[in-house]
Structures are given as C-alpha cells and as structure tokens.
Amino acid sequence: PAPGKKDQMFLLGNEACALGAIAAGSRFMASYPITPASEVMEYMIKNMDKLGSTIVQTEDEIAACMTAMGGVYAGVRGFTCTSGPGLSLMAESLSMASMAELPMVVIDVQRSGPSTGMATKVEQSDIDAACYNAHGDYAGIVISPTSIEECFYEIQKAFNLAEMYQCPVIFMPDLQQGLNKQSVPSFDLNRVPINRGKMMKEADLPELEQPHYFKRFELTEDGISPRTIPGMKNGLFLSTGLEHNEEGKPAEAPTMHVAQTDKRFRKLETVADNYEPFLNNAKYDEADVLVVGMASSRGAIEEAVAEFDQEGVKVNHLQLRLIKPFPAKQLQPFMDAAKKVVIVEHNATGQLTNLFKINMHKKSKISSCLKYDGNPFTKSYVKNAIKEVL
Incomplete structure (x- = not known):
C-alpha cells in the first residue's frame, strides 16, 4: 500500500x-x-x-x-x-x-x-x-x-x-x-543536545605558576578530569602515551600508576546511568523467555515475539545498546523475571552470550541463538530457537 x-x-x-x-x-x-x-x-x-x-x-x-x-x-x-x-x-x-x-x-x-x-x-x-x-x-x-x-x-x-x-x-x-x-x-535535529563534558573555558582557568602545568589528568572523585585544548591560556599540559602524573608529565611511580588506572576505570561506572543501555520491549513481569539481541536482529525478534504473544507464550525482548561497560545491574532484574534467556547474535562463538555469562548471575538460564552464514535473521529462525528452549 x-x-x-x-x-x-x-x-x-x-x-x-x-x-x-x-x-x-x-x-x-x-x-x-x-x-x-x-x-x-x-x-x-x-x-x-x-x-x-x-x-x-x-x-x-x-x-x-x-x-x-x-x-x-x-x-x-x-x-x-x-x-x-x-x-x-x-x-x-x-x-x-x-x-x-x-x-x-x-x-x-x-x-x-x-x-x-x-x-x-x-x-x-x-x-x-x-x-x-x-x-x-x-x-x-x-x-x-x-x-x-x-x-x-x-x-x-x-x-x-x-x-x-x-x-x-x-x-x-x-x-x-x-x-x-x-x-x-525524518530526523529531529534537536533531539540529542550536544554535551562536551568537562571542557573548560579559558576565562575560568586560574593562573599557572611555573613550573606547574594545568592538571589535565587530575585525580577527581568521579574519575573525570577537567579538559583544555591547545592554545588556551593557562591550559598547558603534556600528553603522551606514557603513564603520567596529574599534569601529564611521565611518571612511573607505583602509586601514581595505580591511582591513574583506577581513575580511568572509575569514570566509566556511571555510563549506564547516563545512557539508555537497551531498548526495552519487556511487557511481562514474569516471562517464559527473555530474548536479547543487538543491532539488526531487532526486526526478526520483534516479529517472532508478536507471534508468541498471539499464542499465549510470554516472551520479553531487550535490544542491547551498551556493550561495554556491560550493564549487568540494569539487565539483572529482567533475567530474574524470566525462566529462560536466549541471546540472539550473528557469530559462531557466542561472543555476546559470553559477556552475559561473565557478568550475570543465574548463568544456567542462558542459551544462544547463533547464525553465521552471512544472511540476516528471519522470524522463523528466531522463533525456532525460542521453541527449543521452551
């Protein structure tokens, strides 16, 4: 039509x-x-x-x-x-x-x-x-x-x-x-506002006292340091691929490497709070099966789930957006509410399934629906995989 x-x-x-x-x-x-x-x-x-x-x-x-x-x-x-x-x-x-x-x-x-x-x-x-x-x-x-x-x-x-x-x-x-x-x-150009994080304005930078640089890699509580760009007065810092102190100067002291490593990982702890980690199509408080996919498998999964709804089988569906850091805390309630979990993915080794098994509780619930022949998922392929675990 x-x-x-x-x-x-x-x-x-x-x-x-x-x-x-x-x-x-x-x-x-x-x-x-x-x-x-x-x-x-x-x-x-x-x-x-x-x-x-x-x-x-x-x-x-x-x-x-x-x-x-x-x-x-x-x-x-x-x-x-x-x-x-x-x-x-x-x-x-x-x-x-x-x-x-x-x-x-x-x-x-x-x-x-x-x-x-x-x-x-x-x-x-x-x-x-x-x-x-x-x-x-x-x-x-x-x-x-x-x-x-x-x-x-x-x-x-x-x-x-x-x-x-x-x-x-x-x-x-x-x-x-x-x-x-x-x-x-048609796309809404104003739906996603630009967020540049802790980008400093030159006018807000305090005077530097020699021989100190700007603390570009400052050890902050949230792990995210203030940022300047080249050319900003009082924003001078050193940047290399070496481990460094807060000003970017190479530093191999054990305490500094531990502190900077912890900082780099600490800042990622809030990613799942500031980014919607999955598309939530879970309709049931208690489900027979939870199906999780990523990328292009969404359409085939949605078609399969719709048919199960008509047949009286309770199937919840999440389409994952955040792969790393893995949103285990946000996913766990949906896993707890399902008798079985099926991970739908285009590869032979269950790479997404392995992330679930590494990060989630109740691993015995988890099984894979794998496809690696180069062709897209179809509704019937996904549906048959769900029927197998049922």
Whole structure:
C-alpha cells in the first residue's frame, strides 16, 4: 500500500551515521575506504564543502585512527570509520587514546570475518575485538544502534559519551544496518543536545605558576578530569602515551600508576546511568523467555515475539545498546523475571552470550541463538530457537 503523505527519509544506515555525526557537530573525519563502511566517508565527502568540513583519506587504518585522534586532541569532534580488519589495525592507537583520555569515536560497521572474510555479508563477530583488542588495562565504551533510525541518534550520543567520559567510543552497527536502505521518520535535529563534558573555558582557568602545568589528568572523585585544548591560556599540559602524573608529565611511580588506572576505570561506572543501555520491549513481569539481541536482529525478534504473544507464550525482548561497560545491574532484574534467556547474535562463538555469562548471575538460564552464514535473521529462525528452549 502507498505510505501516504509522511515526512520520511530514504537512506542507508551508513548515511544515517554520517548525518548523525554532522548533527553532533563533527566537522573532521579521517578514514580509509573499506566495505561495508565506505558510504560514511563518501557521504561526508559529498557534503564537506557545504559544512566547512575536512575529510582526510589516509593511507591505512592506523593513520586514519591517529589522524582522527590528532583532531580530537586539537579540540574538534573528530572520528574515523572502518570494519573488522581496520579495527584490528587500530588497536594500538585506541590504547593510546585511552591513556591520553582522548574523546575518540570509531564507527565499526561489522561484516563477516575473520580476516577479509565475506566483505558483503552480515555478522556481529567484532564484539570481542571492540571490548578487548587494545592492549593493557584499556578503558573504553562500546555501543550499538538497534535500527537505521538509531544510527542517526545514537552516533550523536556516542560523541557526547566520548567527551563526557574522555575515552574512545566504538560505535557498532552491522552490515545489514549499514548497507540496508529504508524509509525512516525524518530526523529531529534537536533531539540529542550536544554535551562536551568537562571542557573548560579559558576565562575560568586560574593562573599557572611555573613550573606547574594545568592538571589535565587530575585525580577527581568521579574519575573525570577537567579538559583544555591547545592554545588556551593557562591550559598547558603534556600528553603522551606514557603513564603520567596529574599534569601529564611521565611518571612511573607505583602509586601514581595505580591511582591513574583506577581513575580511568572509575569514570566509566556511571555510563549506564547516563545512557539508555537497551531498548526495552519487556511487557511481562514474569516471562517464559527473555530474548536479547543487538543491532539488526531487532526486526526478526520483534516479529517472532508478536507471534508468541498471539499464542499465549510470554516472551520479553531487550535490544542491547551498551556493550561495554556491560550493564549487568540494569539487565539483572529482567533475567530474574524470566525462566529462560536466549541471546540472539550473528557469530559462531557466542561472543555476546559470553559477556552475559561473565557478568550475570543465574548463568544456567542462558542459551544462544547463533547464525553465521552471512544472511540476516528471519522470524522463523528466531522463533525456532525460542521453541527449543521452551
């Protein structure tokens, strides 16, 4: 049927990501082309002249990540975009961004792997890489949109989270979202206000007394330090990949390394309080099954759940947005209220399921619905998996 006169947009998920980055105030991107993520950079290039933006196509993903980090250090909302192979190359750079507390955004449009895998097929097998790939005690955030519409809104929140918590944020749609073109309600440009966190104003900075620098890495109670950018009078600090004191000067004293490491992790404790960790489609106080998915599996799960409703089977559904830090406290009540839990994911090793088993109580309830043939989930596939646990 004809859709009638609706205010809609027809676009790829990748285009929604790019448009969301623009709405978030980003005017700097450094990237290297890779399927299925290239359309993000192509959209930015197409519109850069209208926006006064700078888009840099680098020689590889390592350079892309480091160049974007340079932009972020200079004070702009910079980002890069890649897929699994490029994310692997960025591991060392992301670890440095964690140490230097740079608010870096990386879009990872997931495809089938490992290696170059199947570049045009869907998978959600970068979860472990996004959470653990960087070396050392790496403090970062990983989030995932649940729809093409959310590619626009949640990438804006990714930029906010990066600056609020001063750390890398990996934004993980999958290929089915990135390369799928569909109609969505026209976007509200004012729905997500820009939040730059503890960015200081030059007028508020106290005079520095030599030989001291600004305490860019101050040991604060909430773990988040005040931030300046180069050129601010009285905002001078040192920034490297080395462990440091509060002014950024290299420091290897055991007490300082412990204090700074604890600070970097302490600040992440409130992420789930300031970001909606999942889409809540749980209708029942007590459910036969709780189904949890991420990214593009949402549609198939919703169709399956609707049919179970008609059959009198109580199925609750959560679509996860926050992958790291894992929102165990927020998820536990829904697990407690269900007899069984099914995790729906596009990979062979149950990477999302493993996160649940590591972080949650009552692990015996948990089972997986896995699909790794490169094709999207269907209603019948999800429904059969739920019937098996019933």
